[in-house]
Amino acid sequence: MEETNERREGPRAGVTVNRLVRAVVEWEEGNPEESYLYIVDVSEKGLRVNADRFFAEDRPTRVTFTLENREVSGLARPIWQKYLAGTWTMGLALVDPTEEATEALRALTAMFSPTGRRMRFRLRTVLTTTMLRDGGERWYSILALDISDGGIKARFDEPLEENEVVTIKIFPPELGEVEARAQVKWITAVGPERYEFGLQFVNLSEEKRGVIRSYIDKQVGAA
Numbered sequence: 572m573e574e575t576n577e578r579r580e581g582p583r584a585g586v587t588v589n590r591l592v593r594a595v596v597e598w599e600e601g602n603p604e605e606s607y608l609y610i611v612d613v614s615e616k617g618l619r620v621n622a623d624r625f626f627a628e629d630r631p632t633r634v635t636f637t638l639e640n641r642e643v644s645g646l647a648r649p650i651w652q653k654y655l656a657g658t659w660t661m662g663l664a665l666v667d668p669t670e671e672a673t674e675a676l677r678a679l680t681a682m683f684s685p686t687g688r689r690m691r692f693r694l695r696t697v698l699t700t701t702m703l704r705d706g707g708e709r710w711y712s713i714l715a716l717d718i719s720d721g722g723i724k725a726r727f728d729e730p731l732e733e734n735e736v737v738t739i740k741i742f743p744p745e746l747g748e749v750e751a752r753a754q755v756k757w758i759t760a761v762g763p764e765r766y767e768f769g770l771q772f773v774n775l776s777e778e779k780r781g782v783i784r785s786y787i788d789k790q791v792g793a794a
Contacts, residue, residue, distance in 0.1 A: 585612035585619060586683040594636035598624055608636060609658075615677045617647070617664040625652055625659045631666045639682055641675040694718050694787045700725060703738040715741065720783045722753060722771040728764050731755045736773060743786035749779050 588610045597603045609621040626632050631646035645665045652661030665672055698715040700723070714726040723741070731737070733755055741749045753770035761767050772780075 585614035585617075586680055586685075587612050588618075588638070588679070588683050590638060592636045592638050594634055596622075596635075597633040598627075600630065603633065608634075610636075610638065611660070613676060613679050613683065615673070615680050617650070617662065618676070619660070619662050621658045621660045623658065625649075625654070626661060626663065628652075634663070638679060641678055643672055643675045643679075645669060645672040694790055696790060698723075699742040701740045702727070704731075705736060705738075710740075713739075716767070718783065718787065720772075720775075720780045720787070722756070722769060724767060724769050726761070726765065726767050728766070730760075730766050731758055731768055733758060737770070739770065741783075743782065746782050746786050749782050751775050751779060 589612075591607055591609050594606055594608045595603050596606045596608070598606075606622070606624075611619040611621060613619075626647070626649045628649055631648045633645070634647050635642065635644040637643075645668050647663040647665050650662045650664050652659055665676070668676075695717045696715075698718060700713050700715040701710045702713045702725075703710050711727065711729075716724045716726060718741070723739075735755045737753055737755070739751055739753050741751070743749065752773040752775075754773050756769045756771050758766055758768040
């Protein structure tokens, strides 16, 4: 099958993903099948995939898959596709995507962008950290288990409220103190009177973010 002439109408260049996902694909109309798709890249308008079958060019094909807890579901049509080294590779555009599908693609595009990848990189380390809950006066010692320039995972002996915003101070060795506001994104019990939770920084300045990045880069470089 020849590559179509519609390439320029398709999704703009996406961000690299390179992930294999399990999907439900309606290769034949009215007959959905479980299949695997290798997602090469993604953009807000579509994605580039490798598959072991070609997509029909005369009708949209329904595709549903989940990546990074984001479900993408909708009708897709190939803007271009070609057979290469035993695999069909193609650019897919969603046809009349729902708000949910568009938002999922937008979130994945941000997540796999260079900035998003860096924010998702978490250095596993133990850091001296203190926390002040809003309305309180006492600074508690908490145990930071990992850190990124987007937030930390920490352990504490009291439960926090999901979406609660606290003030924390992190003390990266040799880099001084970083004080930040952070929101509780998730919390889980890991033992009697022991909880782990994810804290996402709120409006962290680029200066403070840079201190954290410097610490991470230094630790990774020394590994």
